[in-house]
Amino acid sequence: xxxxxxxxxxxxxxxxxxxxxxxxxxxxxxxxxxxxxxxxxxxxxxxxxxxxxxxxxxxxxxxxxxxxxxxxxxxxxxxxxxxxxxxxxxxxxxxxxxxxxxxxxxxxxxxxxxxxxxxxxxxxxxxxxxxxxxxxxxxxxxxxxxxxxxxxxxxxxxxxxxxxxxxxxxxxxxxxxxxxxxxxxxxxxxxxxxxxxxxxxxxxxxxxxxxxxxxxxxxxxxxxxxxxxxxxxxxxxxxxxxxxxxxxxxxxxxxxxxxxxxxxxxxxxxxxxxxxxxxxxxxxxxxxxxxxxxxxxxxxxxxxxxxxxxxxxxxxxxxxxxxxxxxxxxxxxxxxxxxxxxxxxxxxxxxxxxxxxxxxxxxxxxxxxxxxxxxxxxxxxxxxxxxxxxxxxxxxxxxxxxxxxxxxxxxxxxxxxxxxxxxxxxxxxxxxxxxxxxxxxxxxxxxxxxxxxxxxxxxxxxxxxxxxxxxxxxxxxxxxxxxxxxxxxxxxxxxxxxxxxxxxxxxxxxxxxxxxxxxxxxxxxxxxxxxxxxxxxxxxxxxxxxxxxxxxxxxxxxxxxxxxxxxxxxxxxxxxxxxxxxxxxxxxxxxxxxxxxxxxxxxxxxxxxxxxxxxxxxxxxxxxxxxxxxxxxxxxxxxxxxxxxxxxxxxxxxxx
Numbered sequence: 001x002x003x004x005x006x007x008x009x010x011x012x013x014x015x016x017x018x019x020x021x022x023x024x025x026x027x028x029x030x031x032x033x034x035x036x037x038x039x040x041x042x043x044x045x046x047x048x049x050x051x052x053x054x055x056x057x058x059x060x061x062x063x064x065x066x067x068x069x070x071x072x073x074x075x076x077x078x079x080x081x082x083x084x085x086x087x088x089x090x091x092x093x094x095x096x097x098x099x100x101x102x103x104x105x106x107x108x109x110x111x112x113x114x115x116x117x118x119x120x121x122x123x124x125x126x127x128x129x130x131x132x133x134x135x136x137x138x139x140x141x142x143x144x145x146x147x148x149x150x151x152x153x154x155x156x157x158x159x160x161x162x163x164x165x166x167x168x169x170x171x172x173x174x175x176x177x178x179x180x181x182x183x184x185x186x187x188x189x190x191x192x193x194x195x196x197x198x199x200x201x202x203x204x205x206x207x208x209x210x211x212x213x214x215x216x217x218x219x220x221x222x223x224x225x226x227x228x229x230x231x232x233x234x235x236x237x238x239x240x241x242x243x244x245x246x247x248x249x250x251x252x253x254x255x256x257x258x259x260x261x262x263x264x265x266x267x268x269x270x271x272x273x274x275x276x277x278x279x280x281x282x283x284x285x286x287x288x289x290x291x292x293x294x295x296x297x298x299x300x301x302x303x304x305x306x307x308x309x310x311x312x313x314x315x316x317x318x319x320x321x322x323x324x325x326x327x328x329x330x331x332x333x334x335x336x337x338x339x340x341x342x343x344x345x346x347x348x349x350x351x352x353x354x355x356x357x358x359x360x361x362x363x364x365x366x367x368x369x370x371x372x373x374x375x376x377x378x379x380x381x382x383x384x385x386x387x388x389x390x391x392x393x394x395x396x397x398x399x400x401x402x403x404x405x406x407x408x409x410x411x412x413x414x415x416x417x418x419x420x421x422x423x424x425x426x427x428x429x430x431x432x433x434x435x436x437x438x439x440x441x442x443x444x445x446x447x448x449x450x451x452x453x454x455x456x457x458x459x460x461x462x463x464x465x466x467x468x469x470x471x472x473x474x475x476x477x478x479x480x481x482x483x484x485x486x487x488x489x490x491x492x493x494x495x496x497x498x499x500x501x502x503x504x505x506x507x508x509x510x511x512x513x514x515x516x517x518x519x520x521x522x523x524x525x526x527x528x529x530x531x532x533x534x535x536x537x538x539x540x541x542x543x544x545x546x547x548x549x550x551x552x553x554x555x556x557x558x559x560x561x562x563x564x565x566x567x568x569x570x571x572x573x574x575x576x577x578x579x580x581x582x583x584x585x586x587x588x589x590x591x592x593x594x595x596x597x598x599x600x601x602x603x604x605x606x607x608x609x610x611x612x613x614x615x616x617x618x619x620x621x622x623x624x625x626x627x628x629x630x631x632x633x634x635x636x637x638x639x640x641x642x643x644x645x646x647x648x649x650x651x652x653x654x655x656x
Contacts, residue, residue, distance in 0.1 A: 025257035026250055028271070029107040029278035034622040036063040036103065038071055039083040042158045045305060048624055048641060049074045050110055052127035052249070054290035054298050056181070056355075057223045059125060059133070061105070061112055062087065065098035067156065068114060070125050070135060076289070077223050078179035079359065080307030084163060086156035089185065089219050091137060093119070094150040094204070107257065107282045108249040118143040126246045130290035131233050132222040136242045139216075141209035148208050149215070153187070154201040165200040167193035172200055174223075179356075181292075184222040184230060186237060218242045225292045256281060259327040260650055267605045268653050272619050276612060276649060283625050283646035284324065288331070293355035294362070297338035298331055300324075303627065306639035311354040314339050315368035315432050316644050318375040319586055323647025325375075326654050329383040336375055340395045347402030348420070351429060366419045366430035370403060370464050372396055373471040380478065389475050396475070397484070400468055403461075406451040410516055414462050414498060416453035422446065427454045431461070433564065433579040437524045437571050438513050445516075457518065459503040459511045460528035466495045467535035499537045509545030511538070525549065525556075525566040527587040533594030543598035550591060551603060558583075560614035561607045562591030563631035574630045574637070582628035582637055583615070589648040608652050618649070625649065 037047025037060045049058035049072065060071035069087035096116050103112040109126040120140040127133050141147055157163070159176075163183075166173050170191040174183025187193070192203040207215050220237045224230055260281065261274045287301040295312065300320045302309040317339045324332035342362065343349050349372070351363040373396045380389055407415045419426035428439045442454045469492035476484035502518040503511045511529045512521040530546055532538040538546065550556045555566040563583040565572055574581035588611050595604040616636040617623025625645045626636035 025261050026106055026108060026254045028257060028261065028274045029282060031105055032275060032279045032282060032621050033105065033624060035060045035105050035110065038062045038064060038067060038086055039158060042082040044083055049286065049304065050105060051286045054130040054288045055127055056289055056292060058286065058304065059110065061103045061110060065101045065114060068121065070110060073221065075223065076304055076310055077181035078176055080310050081304060083158045085158055088155050088221060089135060089153050090156055092152055092154060107253040107278060107285060109246055118147055124246065126249050128240060128245050129236060131224040131228060132220050132237060134218055134220050134242050134245060136218045138214050140214045141211055144211055146208055146210050148206060150204050150206045152202045152204045155199065157198045160198040163198050165195040165198065167195040167200065181223050181225045186220045188217045256327040260654065263326060263654050265653060265655055273653055275621065276619050277653060279625060280646035280649040281327065283641050284320065284643055286641055287643045294353060294357060295338060295355050296341045298334040299338040300335060300643045302644065303639040303642045305641045309639060311352050311360060312338055313352040313368065314349050315371055318371040319644040320647050321375040322378045323650040325379045325382045326650055329379050332379050333388050336372065336392065343395060346405065347398035349399055365421045365423065365426035368430060369432050369461060370399065370468050372399060373468040377471040377474055386478060389478055393475050393479060396472060400472060403465060406447060407453055409445050409447050409453040413495065414457045415465060416457055417461060418453035420450045422452045427452065431458065436526055436579045437565060438522050438526060455516055456513050456522055457516060458513045458528065459499065460531040462495065462499055463531040463535040463537050466492055466499060466537045469495065496537045499532050500539055500542065504542055510549055524569060527562065527564045527591065530591050530594040533597055534590040536597050540598060547595060547600055547603065558631040559634050560629045560631045561610050562588040567631065581631065583631045584628045585645040585648040589651050592652060
């Protein structure tokens, strides 16, 4: 008998040990972002929000004891993101004053605890699906005598003019005049609810708790679009316990973090880099959305935090997908498919698309730089999904052909950025570097119907197209299409020579855009100058010359190295320039990768460390990853919780 008991005890200990081991990487995500905010108005964007499973809503944590519930949700189901409530399910306990409030957050879930003289309250929030969150509440008597507890649940409305509530038994339905998504709150079965317009409250419930006794209940919050079934989701809620869902999320996030933390480059094994990878993964997670409305596949916003970024952009998508490929190839593939659902017959892929075009129209005025074949090839390297390659290859090929059909004004095999509507502003947007100084004197030329070019040939565009030919050749080989593989390889060789000869200024040791004839450089050193190195289109001698300028502290090796233009240029202005000085981490990554491509690994490691240490709040916990950074001060600029910055942090730290 003793032996059986001993073996049973050992099995329990091993089980606990295995669970801890399974979730050992999750520890790096503890409080990696600061979610504390109590919104006072519906468009309050002062704080960060937690989301998961592709939900179109998110939560924060109250920053005081005045609210007992999770802040929000913040609804991206309507307008460009609004707070539904200071707390949609706020727990109010009679004759009780909370003295302290603590919280924890992980990539898997949120936690908070309150303490008063006689009570201890614990709440946890986890996402069951892309439609539903679960909130578990535990009330404990920490006193020495039996006590009565009278409590009710109510909302703290911020959208009185938009949301209306109606109650049936223990369920609350939420309708909005601004969206076709419907909200549902399911309370414990015995709960009775009174609802009127934008306010609801549950009838007070009274329980008695002995010392150390607890009262537990779980509430679900659902926001679901009409293309999904509420009946199916309701059954999903019934069939899953809170603890099961929480454990599933912990294991899921732990495995994802394990993938990117174990795959770090050997010079970046310090725990600080594990923490920033957890932050980067969480940044992408918070911007993840399931299909709804016009959107047919899952994908990532650039940033939920900035109201004009609640959509899906093409070159953002390619970059997100490469970052995602290191730990979630399924989502990476869906992000690519999302954009190609909107591809035109001529191969054109729009700049950006949205769930609800009554809020914002899709932008078909321009596309974005051709990095999609790079993304597909990188995903294929990770999971060898040949069916995905079969699906994407004809679309990628058509997109590649579009550039030569609609963006090569003089048909010399070198392309230009342009637009479909003939506007110069859209043509600049097509570069992705909207107001870069190289476009200050640009003009528009017409190529044909709905096809216009800027009157200059851009080195970065043609470097991307060179890389795309190489990646298309790889994908064609994987599909046993040797004719295409040979054709793209031959085209790449020709284009490589043109890049080396037309865009490189031997006197400056730098790559520049040129006029259409290729007879005049458009001067002003910018990050486009190293894209030929990223694409492996430069000679070794050219790479060495470019490296010298990249490593010059007066030019590009600043506090946050490899910004969008040289720091010694008269038009350098990071605070007002957007693409005239700030450090965008995609361009910084391309710079680091450029050095690695030509054997300058020590320089690349040094630059990587300086980028991550120099950018305000990138390393460490609390602050979010920003859209871009001031290269001289390191100050974080523009949108918070920015996806492509996070994706490129992952790329910077990963082994190939």
